[in-house]
Amino acid sequence: MLSRLQELRREEETLLRVKAALREQLTRLRVEELALQSMIRSREENGTVPSSTAAEEVQKTLGQMDNEAAINQTELHLSLQDHREEEEEEEEESDS
Secondary structure: OHHHHHHHHHHHHHHHHHHHHHHHHHHHHHHHHHHHHHHHHHHHHHOOOOHHHHHHHHHHHHHHHHHHHHHHHHHHHHHHHHHHHHHHHHHHHHHO
């Protein structure tokens, strides 16, 4: 019973870390979205940059964000995988 409680506490800690990481990522994405919207509005108001150049720059920025999101997901996935491996090792030890 005590080991089950410890396991649940570790799971809770992991879920809280995941929650914090997701909130941080969501905040970062919101900031990036606002920055893109601001950049688009300022270019539309100025009208100095051709729309094709602005579109290319927006696509480039979006591509960079996609890469950052993939990197963030990978880090998050790895941290979860490490925790699962630890749990499996502990289960093997307790079974012995």
